[in-house]
Amino acid sequence: MYDVAAQAGVSIATVSRVIRDPDTVKAATRDRVNAAIEQLGYVPSASARGLAARRTNVIGLFFPRHDDVEPPALAEQTEVSVITGDDEQPENENLYYDEVLRGAELEASRRGFALMIASGTGGELERLVTDLAGRVDGLAVLAGTVPMEMLERVARHIPVVLLGGDGRQDRFDHVHSNNGPGMKKLAEHLLERGAKSFAYVRGPEGVADDDERFGGFSQAVGDRPVEVVRGDFTRRGGRAAARALTSTPDAIVCANDQTALGVLDVITPHEGKPLVTGFDGIAAGRHSSPSLTTVHQPMSELGRAAIDVVTTRLEHPDAPRQTRTLPVRVILRESAP
Amino acid sequence: MYDVAAQAGVSIATVSRVIRDPDTVKAATRDRVNAAIEQLGYVPSASARGLAARRTNVIGLFFPRHDDVEPPALAEQTEVSVITGDDEQPENENLYYDEVLRGAELEASRRGFALMIASGTGGELERLVTDLAGRVDGLAVLAGTVPMEMLERVARHIPVVLLGGDGRQDRFDHVHSNNGPGMKKLAEHLLERGAKSFAYVRGPEGVADDDERFGGFSQAVGDRPVEVVRGDFTRRGGRAAARALTSTPDAIVCANDQTALGVLDVITPHEGKPLVTGFDGIAAGRHSSPSLTTVHQPMSELGRAAIDVVTTRLEHPDAPRQTRTLPVRVILRESAP
DNA sequence: CACTCGACTGTAAGCGCATACATTTCGGGG
DNA sequence: CCCCGAAATGTATGCGCTTACAGTCGAGTG
Numbered sequence: 001m002y003d004v005a006a007q008a009g010v011s012i013a014t015v016s017r018v019i020r021d022p023d024t025v026k027a028a029t030r031d032r033v034n035a036a037i038e039q040l041g042y043v044p045s046a047s048a049r050g051l052a053a054r055r056t057n058v059i060g061l062f063f064p065r066h067d068d069v070e071p072p073a074l075a076e077q078t079e080v081s082v083i084t085g086d087d088e089q090p091e092n093e094n095l096y097y098d099e100v101l102r103g104a105e106l107e108a109s110r111r112g113f114a115l116m117i118a119s120g121t122g123g124e125l126e127r128l129v130t131d132l133a134g135r136v137d138g139l140a141v142l143a144g145t146v147p148m149e150m151l152e153r154v155a156r157h158i159p160v161v162l163l164g165g166d167g168r169q170d171r172f173d174h175v176h177s178n179n180g181p182g183m184k185k186l187a188e189h190l191l192e193r194g195a196k197s198f199a200y201v202r203g204p205e206g207v208a209d210d211d212e213r214f215g216g217f218s219q220a221v222g223d224r225p226v227e228v229v230r231g232d233f234t235r236r237g238g239r240a241a242a243r244a245l246t247s248t249p250d251a252i253v254c255a256n257d258q259t260a261l262g263v264l265d266v267i268t269p270h271e272g273k274p275l276v277t278g279f280d281g282i283a284a285g286r287h288s289s290p291s292l293t294t295v296h297q298p299m300s301e302l303g304r305a306a307i308d309v310v311t312t313r314l315e316h317p318d319a320p321r322q323t324r325t326l327p328v329r330v331i332l333r334e335s336a337p
Numbered sequence: 338m339y340d341v342a343a344q345a346g347v348s349i350a351t352v353s354r355v356i357r358d359p360d361t362v363k364a365a366t367r368d369r370v371n372a373a374i375e376q377l378g379y380v381p382s383a384s385a386r387g388l389a390a391r392r393t394n395v396i397g398l399f400f401p402r403h404d405d406v407e408p409p410a411l412a413e414q415t416e417v418s419v420i421t422g423d424d425e426q427p428e429n430e431n432l433y434y435d436e437v438l439r440g441a442e443l444e445a446s447r448r449g450f451a452l453m454i455a456s457g458t459g460g461e462l463e464r465l466v467t468d469l470a471g472r473v474d475g476l477a478v479l480a481g482t483v484p485m486e487m488l489e490r491v492a493r494h495i496p497v498v499l500l501g502g503d504g505r506q507d508r509f510d511h512v513h514s515n516n517g518p519g520m521k522k523l524a525e526h527l528l529e530r531g532a533k534s535f536a537y538v539r540g541p542e543g544v545a546d547d548d549e550r551f552g553g554f555s556q557a558v559g560d561r562p563v564e565v566v567r568g569d570f571t572r573r574g575g576r577a578a579a580r581a582l583t584s585t586p587d588a589i590v591c592a593n594d595q596t597a598l599g600v601l602d603v604i605t606p607h608e609g610k611p612l613v614t615g616f617d618g619i620a621a622g623r624h625s626s627p628s629l630t631t632v633h634q635p636m637s638e639l640g641r642a643a644i645d646v647v648t649t650r651l652e653h654p655d656a657p658r659q660t661r662t663l664p665v666r667v668i669l670r671e672s673a674p
Numbered sequence: 675c676a677c678t679c680g681a682c683t684g685t686a687a688g689c690g691c692a693t694a695c696a697t698t699t700c701g702g703g704g
Numbered sequence: 705c706c707c708c709g710a711a712a713t714g715t716a717t718g719c720g721c722t723t724a725c726a727g728t729c730g731a732g733t734g
Contacts, residue, residue, distance in 0.1 A: 001690060011714045016692060026712060041490040046472035047387030048690030051719045056384060058453070058472070065443075074642055078515045080522040080632075082667040084674075098435040105454055106402075109465075114472065116395070116453045117442055128446075135383035135395070135451065153378040178415045185417040287624035295417075305411055330419040337421075338720060348684045353722060363682060385720035388689045 001044070007036035019044060059108050059307055060136035062129060063097050063119040064145040096280065096299060097142075100163065103303025104140065111311050113137070126150060133158060138310035140303075143174070144207050159313035161306050165208030167323045173313060174323040175305045177297035179209050180216035182328035183279065186295050187220035187253065190275055190336060195250035198226045199274075201241040201263065203233045203255045210255050213279060217253055225249075231259045238262020251275040251336065257282045257294055264288060264335065275336035281329075290334035297328045338381070344373035356381060396445050396644055397473035399466060400434050400456040401482040433617065433636060434479075437500065440640025441477065448648050450474070463487060470495060475647035477640075480511070481544050496650035498643050502545030504660045510650060511660040512642045514634035516546050516616075517553035519665035523614055523632050524557030524590065527673060532587035532612055535563045538578040538600065540570045540592040547592050550616060554590055562586075568596045575599020588612040588673065594619045594631055601625060601672065612673035618666075627671035634665045 005012045010029060017025050018033040025033070036042070050056040101117065108115040116136055120128045129146055133139055133154040141151065143164035151160055151172065160172055167174040190198075198221055203210035218226075227247045231237035231254070238259035242252070243266055252267065252274050254260035260278030267274065269290060278285055281296030305324050313319065342349045347366060354362050355370040362370070373379075387393040438454065445452040453473055457465045466483055470476060470491040478488065480501035488497055488509065497509055504511040527535075535558055540547035555563075564584045568574035568591070575596035579589070580603055589604065589611050591597035597615030604611065606627060615622055618633030642661050650656065 012691075013693080013715080014713060017713085020692075024712075029712080041493050043467055043491065043494050044471045045388070045690055046468070047384045047393060048719090049471075049692075050384030051382070051388050051721085052690075052692040054692095054719070065446075074638060074645060078518070078662045078664045080515060080518050080665055080667060082522065082526070082669065084669045098439070101438070102435070105456060109402075109455065109457060114453055114455055114469065116451055118446065118451055119442060120446060130380055131383070132451065134381045134386075154380065156378050157380050178417060181415070181417050185419065189419070283620065301411060308411060325415045327415045328417055330417060332419065332421045349721080350685080350723080351683060354683085357722075361682075366683080382720055385689090386722075388691085389720075389722040391689070391722090 001042065003040055004033065004036045004042050007040060008032040055137050056135060057112060058114045058116050058136045059104075059310060060132045060139045061101065061104055061115060061117045061303075061306075062132060062139065062141045062146065063101075063117065064121050064142060065119040096282070099299035100303035100306075103300030103305075104307050105303075106300070107304035107307035111307065113307070113311065115307075121145075129154065138314055140175075140306040140310055143176075143209075159310050159317070161310045161313070163302060163306055166212065166325075167321065169208070171321060173309050173321055175302055175309055176209065176212075176323070176325060177302065178325050178328045179212035179279075179297075180219070182295040182297070182330065183213040183216035183253075184220045185216075185330050186277055186279075186293070187217045189330065189332065190251045190253070190277070191220065193251075193275060193336065195275055196224060197247065197249040197251075198224060199245050199247065199249040199252045200226055200228050201231045201238060201252065201254045201259050202228060203231060203259075205230070213255055231255065231262075234258050235262040235265070238264075239266050242266035249274055251277070254278050256280050257285045257292060260292055260294070260335070261285065261288055264290070264292070269335065272337070277336050281331060286333070288335075293333045293336035294331050295328050296331050298326050301326050338379065340377055341370065341373045341379050344377060345369040392474050393472060394449065395451045395453050395473045396441075396647060397469045397476045398438065398441055398452060398454045398640075398643075399469060399476065399478045399483065400438075400454065401458050401479060402456040433619070436636035437640035437643075440637030440642075441644050442640075443637075444641035444644040445648075448644065450644070450648065452644075458482075466491065475651055477512075477643040477647055480513075480546075496647050496654070498647045498650070500639060500643055503549065503662075504658065506545070508658060510646045510658055512639055512646055512663070513546065513549075513660070514639065514663050515665045516549035516634075517556070519632040519634070519667065520550040520553035520590075520616065521557045522553075523616075523630070523667050524554045526667065526669065527588045527590070527612055527614070528557065530588075530612060530673065533561060534584065534586040534588075535561065536582050536584065536586045536589045536611075537563055537565045538568045538575060538589065538591045538596050539565060540568060540596070542567070550592055568592065568599075571595050572599040572602070575601075576603050579603035586611055588614070591615050593617050594622045594629060597629055597631070597672070598622065598625055601627070601629070606672065609674070614673050618668060623670070625672075630670045630673035631668050632665050633668050635663050638663050 001012050001015050005015045015033055018030050105115045118128050118132045129150055138159045140161045143162040162172050162174050164176050165174050229241045229244055231241045233256050235258045239262040242263040252263055257278035257280040260276055263276055278292050278294040281294050285292030285294050338349050338352050342352045352370055355367050442452045455465050455469045466487055475496045477498045480499040499509050499511050501513050502511055566578045566581055568578045570593050572595045576599040579600040589600055594615035594617040597613055600613055615629050615631040618631050622629030622631050
C-alpha cells in the first residue's frame with residue numbers, strides 16, 4: 001500500500017479510500033491510484049485490514065467429520081485400470097453437508113462475506129473451533145457437534161448460529177427444518193395407508209432434530225404399538241437396526257434416509273409390506289429399489305438461512321434471539337406409496 | 338492477550354509463547370497462563386497473528402459458479418406439502434466440486450491449514466480472486482475459470498496451483514487426472530467391442546482436460562471416421578449435441594458424464610447400439626438407464642493433491658514446477674459393456 | 675566464591691491497514 | 705477579490721500479535 005501511495009503520489013490514506021470508499025476521492029486521483037495498483041499488482045492484506053477494522057468479513061462454518069480414519073496415501077502410479085460392472089466405492093454419506101455448504105457459500109458471497117470451513121472431531125475440536133472463531137466475524141455450527149461450553153465461550157466474541165434444534169435448550173440463534181410437523185404428516189400418511197403397528201429407528205441420543213422428528217411421529221400415531229430402536233444415522237446402522245427388530249410392524253419409520261436405505265438392504269418388502277420411510281431427501285433414495293418415501297428438507301436453504309441469520313445478528317447484536325424454521329416436503333415413492 | 342498476560346502475571350511475549358511454542362516456557366508459568374486463558378475465554382485474533390507472522394495458515398480454493406441466477410428468496414412459510422412420485426428438483430450438476438472440496442478440506446486440516454472457499458464468475462471475478470488472495474497463504478484454482486493474467490498477478494505473492502491441465506501452457510503447478518490415457522483405454526475398449534465409426538462430443542473450447550481427453554481418444558481411434566461436435570459439459574448440452582449429429586456412429590464418446598447422460602436422454606440404444614460413454618464417474622451415471630460406462634477420476638484425491646502441492650510449494654518456493662497426474666479407472670457398465 | 679552458560683522471561687519494534695482528526699484545496703456568493 | 709464551507713487529502717495512532725534481542729536467574733565449574 002505504501003508503494004502504491006508513493007507511485008501515485010498520494011498518502012496511504014487516500015489509497016485506502018480508493019479501495020474502501022471510492023466516491024470520497026476525486027476521479028483524477030482515483031485513476032492515478034488505480035493505475036498504480038494495477039501496475040504494482042497490489043493485493044491488500046486481509047490480515048492488516050481485519051486487524052485495523054476489527055472485522056474480517058468472513059463467516060465460519062463448522063462441520064463434524066465422521067470419517068476420521070487415516071486417508072490413503074496419495075496415489076503414486078497413474079496406470080489406467082479397467083473395472084467391469086460397478087466400482088466398489090462406498091456410497092457417499094456426507095451429501096448433507098455438501099448442499100448446506102453450497103447454500104452457505106452462495107449466501108455469504110451475496111452478502112460480501114467469504115466463507116471459511118473447518119471440520120473435525122474429538123480432541124482437536126477445541127483447537128479447531130477456537131482457531132476458526134479467531135478468524136471470522138460469525139460462526140455457523142452443526143448442532144450437537146461442539147460442546148455447549150465451547151460455544152458459549154466463542155459466543156462471547158462473535159455471534160453463533162446452530163444448524164438444527166429449535167433453541168429451547170440454549171440461548172443461540174437456530175436454523176432448522178420443520179422436522180416435527182414433517183414427520184407427523186408422513187406418519188399420518190402411513191396411517192391412511194392402513195398401518196397399525198410401527199417400528200421407529202432413531203438417531204444417536206441427544207440430537208435435537210432426531211427428537212423433533214420422533215416427537216412429530218409420536219403425536220401422529222398416538223398410542224399405537226411402536227418398537228423403538230436406536231441407529232446412528234448411517235446406512236450400516238440401519239441394517240443393524242432392521243436385524244435387531246423383534247416385531248414385524250406394518251411400517252418402519254426411520255429418522256433419516258441413510259438409515260432407511262440400510263433397513264431396505266435387510267428387509268425385502270413383499271407386496272409392499274412393511275412400509276419404509278426416511279427423512280432428508282437424499283439423491284440415493286430416489287434411485288434405490290424400492291425408491292424411498294421420505295421428507296425432503298431444503299439443505300441448501302439451511303445453509304443460506306444460517307448465513308442470513310448470523311449476518312443479521314452482526315448488524316443487530318441486540319435483536320431478540322431467533323429460530324428459523326424451514327419448510328419440508330413429504331415425498332411419496334415406492335417404499336410407502 | 339494483554340488481559341491474559343496481566344492475569345497470569347507475565348508479559349504478552351510469554352503468552353504468545355505458551356500458544357505458539359509451549360516447550361520454551363517453564364511448566365509452572367505455562368499452567369498459570371493456560372489457566373488465565375481458560376478463565377478469560379481468550380480467543381486469539383487470527384488477523385493480528387497473520388499480520389505479525391506474515392502468514393495466515395489458510396489455503397484458498399476458488400470455484401466457478403454456473404448458476405448465477407438470482408436464488409429464490411428464503412422461504413417464509415413452513416407448511417408441510419405432500420408430493421407424490423418424484424419431486425422436480427433439478428439434478429445437481431455440481432457434485433464434482435463438492436468432492437474436490439471435501440478432499441481439499443481433509444488434506445488442509447491434516448496439515449494444520451484452514452480452508453477458505455470462494456466462487457463466482459464474470460465481473461466480480463477480479464474482486465473475488467484478489468480478495469481471496471489477500472487472505473490466504475496459497476491458492477488452488479479450477480483451471481480455466483480465472484484469466485491467466487489475474488493468476489500471474491496473484492502468483493507474485495502466493496503460490497497458485499491449478500486443478501486441471503498439464504501445465505504445458507503456463508508456469509504454474511498443476512494437478513489433474515490421467516485424462517488422455519484414461520480416454521485412450523476407454524476408446525480401445527470400444528474398438529474391441531467392434532465399434533468402427535464414432536461421434537465425439539467435446540466440452541467448451543479452451544478447456545485443458547477436454548483437450549487431453551480428446552487427444553487420448555484420437556490416439557486410439559487413429560483415422561477411423563469421427564464426427565466431432567461441441568457440448569458444454571451439461572446434460573442439456575449433451576441432448577443438443579445428440580440431436581445435432583448427422584451420422585449414426587457405432588459409438589458416441591462424450592467428454593464427461595453429464596453430456597453422456599444428455600445423449601442417452603435422446604438416443605435410445607437399441608440392442609446396445611450405439612455405445613455411449615462418459616467421463617468423470619458421477620453417481621448419477623451409476624443409476625441411469627442404461628447405466629453409464631465411464632472413466633472414473635478421483636475427485637477427492639484431486640482436492641487433496643492440490644492442497645498437497647500448494648503446501649509443498651510453500652515450504653520449497655524454489656522447487657521445480659510440478660504437474661501431478663492422478664490415476665483413473667475405466668468402468669464398464671451397460672451403455673458400453 | 676566468582677564466573678560461565680543455558681534456560682527462561684521481558685522489552686520493544688514493527689506487521690499493513692483503517693480512521694479520527696487536522697489540514698489543504700476548491701468553488702461560489704457577496 | 706475575499707471569505708467561508710464543503711470537498712479532498714494528509715497525519716498520526718493503534719488494531720493484537722510475533723519475534724529479535726536483551727535481560728535475569730539459577731546451577732554447575734574451576
